[in-house]
Amino acid sequence: MARKVLWIPRRLSDATLERAQADYECIINWEDGLSSADEIVAMSAEVDAIIPCHSELFTAEVAARLDPRLKIIANHSVGVDHCDLPALKARGIAVTNTPDVLSDATAEIAMLLMLGAARRAVEGDRLVRTGAWNVWSPSFMVGKQVSGARLGIIGMGRVGRAFAEKARGFGMEIHYYNRTRLDPELEQGATFCDMIESLLAVSDFLSLHCPATPDTTGLMNAERFAMLPDGAVLVNTARGALVDEAALLVALSSGKLSAAGLDCFVTEPGGNPDFAAHENVFMLPHIGSATVQTRDAMGFRALDNLDAFFRGDAPKDLL
Structure with missing residues (x-):
C-alpha cells in the first residue's frame, strides 16, 4: 500500500522529522517560511495530511477551498484559534491538537x-x-x-x-x-x-x-x-x-x-x-513551549494522532 503523503509547513524538531519521514512520504518546508492561504490550498491537493503550527491559518475561506484529498490537520499546538473548526468539520476534515505535553x-x-x-x-x-x-x-x-x-x-x-x-x-x-x-x-x-x-x-x-x-x-x-x-x-x-x-x-x-x-x-x-x-x-517572542523536550513531545503527539487516524482509530486528541 502506498504511504500517505504528509506536508510539514514549518521546521519541526529533528526527532519529529526523522520519525515522520520513516512513516510517511513527507513534503517538508526546510526553509521554515510562512505559507499563504493560496499555498495552503494548493498543497491540499497534493497531500493526505498536514501538521501545521499556529502560524498556518485555516479560516472559513481557506477551508472552503481545500481539496477533498486532505483528510486530517494534526496541529502542532494546543490552541486551535487559527482553525475554523466548524468550517473544517463541514468539509469532513479531522482536526487534532497537542494538549498535555507543553x-x-x-x-x-x-x-x-x-x-x-x-x-x-x-x-x-x-x-x-x-x-x-x-x-x-x-x-x-x-x-x-x-x-x-x-x-x-x-x-x-x-x-x-x-x-x-x-x-x-x-x-x-x-x-x-x-x-x-x-x-x-x-x-x-x-x-x-x-x-x-x-x-x-x-x-x-x-x-x-x-x-x-x-x-x-x-x-x-x-x-x-x-x-x-x-x-x-x-x-x-x-x-x-x-x-x-x-x-x-x-x-x-x-x-x-x-x-x-x-x-x-x-x-x-x-x-x-x-x-x-x-x-x-x-x-518574549512567543516561546512558551520552546524547549527541546517539549518540541519533540509536541511533534510526536501530532504524529500519534496521524498514525491513529490512518489506522482507522479515533485520534486521542480529535477535536
Missing part, C-alpha cells in the same frame, strides 16, 4: 515573565549591559515581591494548574476563575472565583491561561484593568488577543499596573512596538 514549559515561561516584570529585569539588564550602572542605594531598583503575594489565574486548565503548582513554591496565595469549578484534588487549596471581576479585585499578579475565542477576545480591557489592585502585574502566555493592548499601555503609563510580562501579542510575529518604550514590560 504545560510545564509554558508555566516556566509564565514564572520567568512574572519574576522578570516584578523585579524590573528589563531596566536592570539595560543598566548593566550599557555600563550605566554607577550607583547603589537602598532605594535603587526596588521592585514588587512575588513571595506571599496573591496570584489570580484566569483559565485553570493544564497550563494554569502547572503554573499554580510552581507559584505555590513561592508561597503565593492562589485564586482562580474557570468556566467550571475544579474538583478539590485539582484545586490544591486554590480559591475559586465565580466571576472574573471578583478575581481581579484580589489579584496582585494576574496570569492569563485561557484560549482565545470570540468570547475572550479583549478580555482584559480598560474596565477590567481598573478593577485590579493598584500596582498589579499582568502576565500573558496564552494568546495576544486576550488583551486590549491600547488599554494595557494606558494602565502601564498611569501606574495602575506596575509591570507586565508578555509572551504573546495581537500581531505575531513582530509584537507591538509601542511596548518597547516601557521598561516595565518584560517581553
Whole structure:
C-alpha cells in the first residue's frame, strides 16, 4: 500500500522529522517560511495530511477551498484559534491538537515573565549591559515581591494548574476563575472565583491561561484593568488577543499596573512596538513551549494522532 503523503509547513524538531519521514512520504518546508492561504490550498491537493503550527491559518475561506484529498490537520499546538473548526468539520476534515505535553514549559515561561516584570529585569539588564550602572542605594531598583503575594489565574486548565503548582513554591496565595469549578484534588487549596471581576479585585499578579475565542477576545480591557489592585502585574502566555493592548499601555503609563510580562501579542510575529518604550514590560517572542523536550513531545503527539487516524482509530486528541 502506498504511504500517505504528509506536508510539514514549518521546521519541526529533528526527532519529529526523522520519525515522520520513516512513516510517511513527507513534503517538508526546510526553509521554515510562512505559507499563504493560496499555498495552503494548493498543497491540499497534493497531500493526505498536514501538521501545521499556529502560524498556518485555516479560516472559513481557506477551508472552503481545500481539496477533498486532505483528510486530517494534526496541529502542532494546543490552541486551535487559527482553525475554523466548524468550517473544517463541514468539509469532513479531522482536526487534532497537542494538549498535555507543553504545560510545564509554558508555566516556566509564565514564572520567568512574572519574576522578570516584578523585579524590573528589563531596566536592570539595560543598566548593566550599557555600563550605566554607577550607583547603589537602598532605594535603587526596588521592585514588587512575588513571595506571599496573591496570584489570580484566569483559565485553570493544564497550563494554569502547572503554573499554580510552581507559584505555590513561592508561597503565593492562589485564586482562580474557570468556566467550571475544579474538583478539590485539582484545586490544591486554590480559591475559586465565580466571576472574573471578583478575581481581579484580589489579584496582585494576574496570569492569563485561557484560549482565545470570540468570547475572550479583549478580555482584559480598560474596565477590567481598573478593577485590579493598584500596582498589579499582568502576565500573558496564552494568546495576544486576550488583551486590549491600547488599554494595557494606558494602565502601564498611569501606574495602575506596575509591570507586565508578555509572551504573546495581537500581531505575531513582530509584537507591538509601542511596548518597547516601557521598561516595565518584560517581553518574549512567543516561546512558551520552546524547549527541546517539549518540541519533540509536541511533534510526536501530532504524529500519534496521524498514525491513529490512518489506522482507522479515533485520534486521542480529535477535536
